Amino acid sequence: MSTAVRFLSVLFLCPLALSLKAQPLVSADSLMAHVYYLASDSLQGRRTGAPGNAAARAYIRNRFDAYELKTFESGREAPFKFFNRWMQKTFEGVNVVGYVEGDTFPAQYIVISAHYDHVGVRDGAVYNGADDNASGSGALLELARYFKKHPARHSLIFAAFDAEELGLQGAAHFVDEPPVPLDQIVLNLNMDMVGRNKSHELYLCGPGHYPHLKPALQALGGKQEGIKVSFGHETPEPGPADDWTSASDHGRFHAVGIPFVYFGVEDHPDYHQPGDDAEKIMPDFYLQAADFIRQSIIALDGLQLGTERE
Numbered sequence: 001m002s003t004a005v006r007f008l009s010v011l012f013l014c015p016l017a018l019s020l021k022a023q024p025l026v027s028a029d030s031l032m033a034h035v036y037y038l039a040s041d042s043l044q045g046r047r048t049g050a051p052g053n054a055a056a057r058a059y060i061r062n063r064f065d066a067y068e069l070k071t072f073e074s075g076r077e078a079p080f081k082f083f084n085r086w087m088q089k090t091f092e093g094v095n096v097v098g099y100v101e102g103d104t105f106p107a108q109y110i111v112i113s114a115h116y117d118h119v120g121v122r123d124g125a126v127y128n129g130a131d132d133n134a135s136g137s138g139a140l141l142e143l144a145r146y147f148k149k150h151p152a153r154h155s156l157i158f159a160a161f162d163a164e165e166l167g168l169q170g171a172a173h174f175v176d177e178p179p180v181p182l183d184q185i186v187l188n189l190n191m192d193m194v195g196r197n198k199s200h201e202l203y204l205c206g207p208g209h210y211p212h213l214k215p216a217l218q219a220l221g222g223k224q225e226g227i228k229v230s231f232g233h234e235t236p237e238p239g240p241a242d243d244w245t246s247a248s249d250h251g252r253f254h255a256v257g258i259p260f261v262y263f264g265v266e267d268h269p270d271y272h273q274p275g276d277d278a279e280k281i282m283p284d285f286y287l288q289a290a291d292f293i294r295q296s297i298i299a300l301d302g303l304q305l306g307t308e309r310e
Contacts, residue, residue, distance in 0.1 A: 026142045026294055028287040032278075034138030035195065035286075038116065039130035039278045046129060047120025048093050048163045056116050056137075060096045060160045063141050067148045069098025069158060072179035080173035084166055093117075093162035095170045097179060098144065104153035108306055109184055111157045111258075112297065113171070113249055114140040114191045115164030125274040130281055132271060133164070135195030139290040146294060152301040154186065161249050164192070171249035175256055186306035187213075188260040189297060190250035194289045195281040197265040201228040202289050205244040208234035210259040216299040217261070220292070227288040261300070263293050 037043075037059060043052035061076055078095040096116075102108070114136030118129030128134075137160060144158040157179070161170030178185065194202065204221075207214035208231065221229030233244040245251060250260040270276040 025146060026139075026287065026291045028283055030142055030145075031138045031286055031290055032281065032283055034141055035130055035134045035281055036278045038134035038137055039128040039276075041126050041128065043128075045120035045127040046116060046118040048117045048166055048169075049091050050120055052120075053117055053162070057094055057096055057160075057162070060116060060137065060141065064096060064098040064144065064158065067098075067145050069100060069144060069148060071098060074177075074179050078173065078177070078179075080169070080177075082163070082166070082169045082173075091163060091166060091169070093170055093173070095162055095174060096160040097157065097174075099155055099157045100144075100147050100151055102153050102155040103151050106155050107184055108186050109155045109157050109180055110152070110187045110189065110297070110301065110305070111159055111174075111185055111253070112140065112143060112189050112191075113159040113161055115161040115170060115249055117162050117165055117170075119165050119272060127272070127274055128277050130276050130278045131193045131195045131265075131268070132276060133192050134278070135193060135281060135286060136191035139191050139194055139286075139293060142290060143294055143297070147297070152297065154301055154305065156297070157185075164249055168246075168249050168252050171252035175252045182256065182258075185253075185258055187300060188250050188253035188258055189293070189300070190248055190253075190260060190262045191264070191293060192248040192262065193264045193271075194293070195286045196268065197282070197285060198268075199228065200226065200285050200288075201230055201265065202292065203230050203233055203244075203264055203266065204261055205231075205233045205264070206250065206254075206259070206261040207231055209245065209254065212303070213259060213261060213300060216303060217296060220295055220299050224288070224292060227285065227292060229292065259305075261296070263289070263296075
């Protein structure tokens with residue numbers, strides 16, 4: 001190749017190479033687009049059984065279909081009913097489920113989950129639930145898209161749970177009627193409120209109960225820039241609210257002995273308030289949190305999972 005040709009090749013290929021290198025592995029624009037839709041006033045707070053909840057479910061289902069996630073024999077949607085004693089009412093909820101088959105351990109499953117419901121409308125005010133939990137649902141969608149293109153060693157189930165706000169009912173149904181045998185589920189990674197924290201701190205709850213998970217996550221957390229990875233909230237000290245072991249859907253997995261890691265932030269003033277809007281999500285933190293979760297899935301997928309339950 002002549003010097004001139006070599007120069008022209010570098011001239012035209014370098015911008016392409018820089019462009020490809022700059023592409024994020026998780027899309028910040030897509031994350032925020034998911035949140036802005038799911039936390040919009042038009043969805044009226046995504047209350048289980050309400051039209052806005054059905055719209056959120058359709059949005060998630062359509063993206064699972066577009067990403068070409070596989071469907072279990074039980075179907076893309078898993079409906080269930082439950083009676084809420086406090087409200088003296090029977091609700092109908094629907095989980096949305098898809099999976100990507102693993103290339104090494106296809107019969108062992110990691111469940112990656114987030115709930116898409118919220119509390120609806122109260123006294124005329126819409127509780128949009130941008131952080132709780134449009135943020136987790138948006139991250140779930142982006143992770144599903146990524147891992148469809150980059151399969152893990154274990155099979156990955158992506159589960160959007162309904163009725164978390166009414167007692168973790170979607171997760172309870174999943175555990176009671178799993179799409180695969182329960183003893184083939186080796187881990188649950190749950191996301192609930194991962195979109196904002198003024199201290200840029202993301203908490204990981206679960207490794208204290210399942211120590212075999214902690215070294216890989218500690219090593220990964222120590223390499224993060226712009227985000228502080230912390231462990232804890234696994235005991236009721238100094239008060240019951242400090243124990244997140246059963247605070248979200250991962251609690252249903254823990255109750256049947258399935259190891260879990262819960263990714264979340266500490267409560268902020270807009271938790272379960274009408275002010276939990278998309279405009280208050282911190283895009284840089286949200287992107288970093290979602291990408292850290294992506295890295296965590298890869299790190300934990302590299303472990304020999306399931307042996308601690310044998």
